[in-house]
Amino acid sequence: MNSTSGKSVDPRLLDALSATDASTRLQATLAAGTRPDPALLDTLIDRCAVEPDFYVRDMLTWALTRLPAELTVPRLRTELDSDRTQARSQALHTLSKIGDPAVWPAITPALLRDPDDEVARSAWRAAVVLVPDDERAALAGELATQFARGDREVRRSLSRALAALGEVIVPVLRRAAGSTDPEVRAHAQATEQLLRDPDAAFDLDVDAAKRVAALDGAPC
Template identity: 60%
Template sequence: MQKEQQKEDANTARAVRGLEHSDSSIRLRVALAMGTSPDSRYVDKLIERCAIEPEFLVREMLTWAITRHSGAMTVPRLIDELRPERAPQARSQALHTLSKIGDRQAWPAITRALLADTDDEVARTAWRAAVALVPEGEEPELAGALATQLGRGEREIQMSLSRALIALGETVMPTLRAATEGSSFRVRVHAVATERLSRDPEAGFERAIEEAKRTVALGATGQGE
């Protein structure tokens, strides 16, 4: 029995070391193996690796491997990664993984501070995670929190926020309409574009933004810059 345990421990240690291999294809295969044959001893290393893994495909496999383990073990560990002192990649990957797990016990950890994080990737991932985890009945409050980010960043960031808002459904419409009458031209444009996209998803974000600019400039949704 002792020899079997020693062999098992050696195999685990070897797998864990494999996540640090210089060849990304090997790291990918190791993460796949860890998810295929879950073992609680892998969890910490999988989450730690997510925080520093440079390759997107490997990070996605790490996330999948984590979701294959017990949520009772992974969710608290992932929530711990959301602390502000953690690196942006650690926080964004933890948020991404929590959204994939879908355990609403993580909802209280999706704070307004994360939704407004100064790092764009952390904020974007927090928006997606919030939409995935929001409990029934709390959508209007989430819509209000997300709306504070209207007008933020470049097109890609704005499109991510619009998608998150639209995913909340009709509950977001009063918030968007209020935003179309705000004092900031940029916020009003983003709100109008999001409202239009919710009605016509095939319109495309660029077209919606350009049309919104004309509408707001003509004063159809408010006055002033």
């Protein structure tokens, strides 16, 4: 029995969703999405928090988007406070796919600065999807606090999120270009390149930023 709807769920499907074999879990999740049943809501969300396979997690998100948003969105929002990092990350990812603008207030600075890189990356992507037009500049400023965070992939994710906001990010890029930290400057420069040319390679040239700083500080 499931608390969401009071309906019983085929126990064979429940077993398959948590089977040892990833392909079995994938097929079960596909079945759950093909025949959406609100009685599976809690099971699917609980599975998101522990599923180790990327492709199954992606299918779980799809299956959840097939359910009524008025049921999934409140349940996903509760996951944003979970102690489990994957639960937070997957909830953010799924909310970004649903795209309900009412979720925006739940994308807090704490999530955008989450110490777990995958949670933060999911929060950045969700934020740029859900942010209202009049909050875009403030979001750009908040995201800019994360310049120079993490490895190359984390930095590229941040740059792509910022670039998706458009020209509103130009003032924060200018401020970052004046940072005393060469890694912040390099990250800002790479972000500006993506803003001007979304198809450009992500060129994170810290050495160049250091050379520019040295020239700027050299006596005339």
